[in-house]
Amino acid sequence: MKQLLTSLLAMAALLISPSYAQSLFPSVPKALGEPHPEGNEYWRINHPALLAHDRDLVVLEGIRDVDASLTGCVVCHAVNGPDQAPVQSPVSADSPDNSCRVCHEYVAVKIGCFTCHASVPAMEDVARILPEYSNSDEGWRAYLEDLSNLQRVSQ
Amino acid sequence: MERITYRELRSTPKVWGLMALCAAFVGAAGIEVFYLAKYGPIITGLNNQIVWGVPHVFAIFLIVAASGALNVSSIGSVFGKMAYKPVARMANLLAVALLIGGLAVLVLDLGRPERLIMAMYTYNFTSIFAWNILLYSGFIGVVAIYLYALMARGVSPKALKAAALLAFIWRLALTTGTGSIFGWLVARTAYDTAIMAPMFIAMSFSFGMAMFMLVMILTTSITHRVYSPELRTRQARLLGVFVAAVLYFVIVYHLSNIYLAKKTAYESWILLNGGIYTWLFWGGQVLIGSILPMILLFHPKIDTKKGYVLLAALLVVVGGFAQLYVIIVGGQAYPLEIFPGFEVSSSFSDGVVNSYTPKLGEFALGFGGIALALMIAGLGMKFLRIVPENLSDDNVDPAVLAD
Amino acid sequence: MTNPSKKPKGAEISRRDILKSGAALATLTLAPGVTLMAFGGKASASEDMPADGLKPGARWGLLIDAGKCPEDCSACVAACSTEQGWENNGLDTDPQWIRKVTLKETATGRTNSLPVMCQHCENPPCVDVCPTGASFKREDGIVLVNRHTCIGCRYCMMACPFKARSFVAAPVTGQKSYSPRGVGTVEGCNLCVHKIDRGDGTTACVEACTATGNNAMMFGDLNDPQSEIAIAVATYASQELRADLGLGLGVRYQNI
Numbered sequence: 057m058k059q060l061l062t063s064l065l066a067m068a069a070l071l072i073s074p075s076y077a078q079s080l081f082p083s084v085p086k087a088l089g090e091p092h093p094e095g096n097e098y099w100r101i102n103h104p105a106l107l108a109h110d111r112d113l114v115v116l117e118g119i120r121d122v123d124a125s126l127t128g129c130v131v132c133h134a135v136n137g138p139d140q141a142p143v144q145s146p147v148s149a150d151s152p153d154n155s156c157r158v159c160h161e162y163v164a165v166k167i168g169c170f171t172c173h174a175s176v177p178a179m180e181d182v183a184r185i186l187p188e189y190s191n192s193d194e195g196w197r198a199y200l201e202d203l204s205n206l207q208r209v210s211q
Numbered sequence: 212m213e214r215i216t217y218r219e220l221r222s223t224p225k226v227w228g229l230m231a232l233c234a235a236f237v238g239a240a241g242i243e244v245f246y247l248a249k250y251g252p253i254i255t256g257l258n259n260q261i262v263w264g265v266p267h268v269f270a271i272f273l274i275v276a277a278s279g280a281l282n283v284s285s286i287g288s289v290f291g292k293m294a295y296k297p298v299a300r301m302a303n304l305l306a307v308a309l310l311i312g313g314l315a316v317l318v319l320d321l322g323r324p325e326r327l328i329m330a331m332y333t334y335n336f337t338s339i340f341a342w343n344i345l346l347y348s349g350f351i352g353v354v355a356i357y358l359y360a361l362m363a364r365g366v367s368p369k370a371l372k373a374a375a376l377l378a379f380i381w382r383l384a385l386t387t388g389t390g391s392i393f394g395w396l397v398a399r400t401a402y403d404t405a406i407m408a409p410m411f412i413a414m415s416f417s418f419g420m421a422m423f424m425l426v427m428i429l430t431t432s433i434t435h436r437v438y439s440p441e442l443r444t445r446q447a448r449l450l451g452v453f454v455a456a457v458l459y460f461v462i463v464y465h466l467s468n469i470y471l472a473k474k475t476a477y478e479s480w481i482l483l484n485g486g487i488y489t490w491l492f493w494g495g496q497v498l499i500g501s502i503l504p505m506i507l508l509f510h511p512k513i514d515t516k517k518g519y520v521l522l523a524a525l526l527v528v529v530g531g532f533a534q535l536y537v538i539i540v541g542g543q544a545y546p547l548e549i550f551p552g553f554e555v556s557s558s559f560s561d562g563v564v565n566s567y568t569p570k571l572g573e574f575a576l577g578f579g580g581i582a583l584a585l586m587i588a589g590l591g592m593k594f595l596r597i598v599p600e601n602l603s604d605d606n607v608d609p610a611v612l613a614d
Numbered sequence: 615m616t617n618p619s620k621k622p623k624g625a626e627i628s629r630r631d632i633l634k635s636g637a638a639l640a641t642l643t644l645a646p647g648v649t650l651m652a653f654g655g656k657a658s659a660s661e662d663m664p665a666d667g668l669k670p671g672a673r674w675g676l677l678i679d680a681g682k683c684p685e686d687c688s689a690c691v692a693a694c695s696t697e698q699g700w701e702n703n704g705l706d707t708d709p710q711w712i713r714k715v716t717l718k719e720t721a722t723g724r725t726n727s728l729p730v731m732c733q734h735c736e737n738p739p740c741v742d743v744c745p746t747g748a749s750f751k752r753e754d755g756i757v758l759v760n761r762h763t764c765i766g767c768r769y770c771m772m773a774c775p776f777k778a779r780s781f782v783a784a785p786v787t788g789q790k791s792y793s794p795r796g797v798g799t800v801e802g803c804n805l806c807v808h809k810i811d812r813g814d815g816t817t818a819c820v821e822a823c824t825a826t827g828n829n830a831m832m833f834g835d836l837n838d839p840q841s842e843i844a845i846a847v848a849t850y851a852s853q854e855l856r857a858d859l860g861l862g863l864g865v866r867y868q869n870i
Binding site for chain 2: 704
């Protein structure tokens with residue numbers, strides 16, 4: 057009983073103290089592009105259903121211009137890896153820094169997508185989804201640079 | 212003549228020892244499943260030409276034997292042979308156990324076993340495979356009801372008969388479905404024939420009866436219970452008839468193929484030049500699985516001896532595996548005829564006999580399925596009143612034995 | 615011909631208009647968790663995209679002239695591999711969405727060569743046998759594997775008369791974003807469906823074949839009487855592989 061009480065107190069202390077509280081939650085990387093008009097909270101809750109709905113439009117009916125596309129996630133929410141000579145590049149889903157993994161690991165939900173889907177953005181997809189970057193080496197470099205300048209936010 | 216009494220198996224070192232042995236095999240299969248999940252099907256002998264291998268041979272054997280094991284029970288309840296009544300419970304339990312063992316192998320051999328649930332809610336009604344999902348899961352339910360009707364007190368004979376009849380019809384549908392997995396494939400020369408369905412039903416009678424007799428003889432031996440020699444001999448002779456029935460369908464299958472000019476090349480391959488498949492056909496399926504057991508089972512002096520009956524049932528099982536290997540793997544090994552009248556070659560094994568070298572892990576998965584089935588059957592017999600205690604000749608309905 | 619794909623498309627446009635007009639929050643409270651969404655605003659606003667969704671009433675197909683296909687050329691195979699991101703290193707577990715087959719007529723000894731890929735049947739056996747419906751035929755006749763529902767049972771590979779499908783036996787990395795592929799699922803030629811949907815009007819193999827100057831392959835809409843391919847099959851003799859099976863193939867061959 058005594059032990060239980062102590063541990064409960066310790067947990068309460070962790071939650072109250074702001075410095076500790078921050079470290080309990082995942083540090084979510086910021087993304088490029090315009091923010092979701094529906095808000096982050098909406099997408100946090102609904103992205104599985106939205107992606108599942110739109111993937112059926114793409115696969116079954118050939119409707120490619122959908123709102124929830126995994127390529128879209130991968131392009132805007134890319135995270136640059138640590139500096140690698142000679143170039144820096146976005147990390148794949150194998151890295152714990154991957155945007156999807158940061159949250160999915162926190163809530164202990166397996167990501168099935170990247171068994172089949174590419175988890176690293178491709179240059180032409182970046183240029184298509186974020187037209188401010190051109191489909192060229194120059195555009196790619198600008199994209200990588202902007203990714204590096206993004207900060208992490210703690211929720 | 213006493214009333215038949217059923218008792219749970221007693222806890223003896225032999226009973227638990229066999230359970231532990233089965234558990235070890237299941238564990239070995241578990242290791243294979245772990246490696247499959249980690250590295251993918253690349254660790255098996257499968258390739259893009261032979262896509263169903265040893266695990267499918269085991270799975271389909273167990274599924275076919277499951278519906279056949281139920282037959283032992285149907286003979287008593289549906290066809291009124293009272294002598295078979297005392298072993299009906301055991302036949303039902305074994306049927307469910309074998310089916311679960313077979314399905315476990317089938318499912319764990321999928322490329323994405325974790326998605327099995329998808330087969331439940333994205334359903335394609337034109338697929339015989341999808342139908343089989345219903346038939347297999349329904350079978351477990353129907354046989355469970357039938358087993359309950361056999362074991363519960365106060366079940367009217369009419370209700371029992373209805374349950375037995377439903378189970379019998381269901382199992383015929385199930386084996387028809389299993390045979391049609393192959394029978395309805397137009398692409399491959401070895402398949403594409405309606406005889407697959409009745410042949411699989413005959414195979415189920417034979418393999419199921421053999422599995423039943425193996426388990427029955429083994430169980431009664433290690434628990435020192437009586438397995439009426441009269442009944443055993445009758446069942447042995449019936450097994451002989453079933454073996455002959457399978458052989459009949461095999462002969463008709465091959466004769467029809469030889470008659471069709473477009474299939475003669477396949478027949479000369481499988482019967483004469485097919486290497487391992489020809490050996491398995493003549494040596495495994497025909498000699499070990501059919502001729503030898505029939506000699507043992509029809510010989511008036513030998514068919515009364517427990518050891519020989521056990522041997523014959525074992526040979527039928529071995530021959531059954533050989534037969535399914537020839538059907539499943541042999542059928543895929545023979546090259547597809549995409550360009551009739553041409554000799555073809557490509558980097559994708561066009562025009563050549565496809566090769567397949569099964570890996571140890573695939574056998575581990577298959578034997579794990581058998582072990583799982585035996586474990587379920589064993590635990591059932593251990594904790595439920597399944598096995599008759601006093602199944603002596605005196606207690607088997609003499610009127611039935613006489614006819 | 616009515617096209618059900620019009621429905622979600624219509625819904626899509628109207629909802630996008632609502633979102634664009636700034637009523638996003640109101641829409642959300644009306645039906646949360648359904649399909650009310652816009653991706654970043656930018657992606658959905660790419661107006662340079664062609665009319666979306668598959669072409670109603672189309673029957674996409676290929677016409678392959680074996681007489682123009684040299685035995686030592688495999689440009690179509692290389693192009694497919696590059697475009698779709700599969701690799702054949704010579705193992706029997708490696709995928710081959712398209713392959714070159716060399717033929718020798720048994721009676722006459724005449725030799726010939728042609729590429730074989732998914733024949734995009736009208737009545738595909740792979741679609742009939744697939745337990746989950748993952749193997750399916752799009753309305754424009756393209757036969758695809760929906761990898762989201764494929765359980766890897768390989769029954770379609772048993773059923774296909776043309777060996778058009780491969781099984782991904784080991785984990786894959788470095789996929790193309792438009793051509794996802796992964797372990798434990800079955801795959802095959804998708805007639806470059808991403809290019810068709812994009813409005814390219816051709817496939818990687820046909821492009822490569824044309825680039826070599828052999829011009830042995832032609833892509834088009836067999837149902838459009840004005841199309842080059844429809845005129846070609848109406849003018850010159852062509853045939854289906856295994857026509858005896860009555861599968862109604864979308865790929866036709868000349869001069870086999």
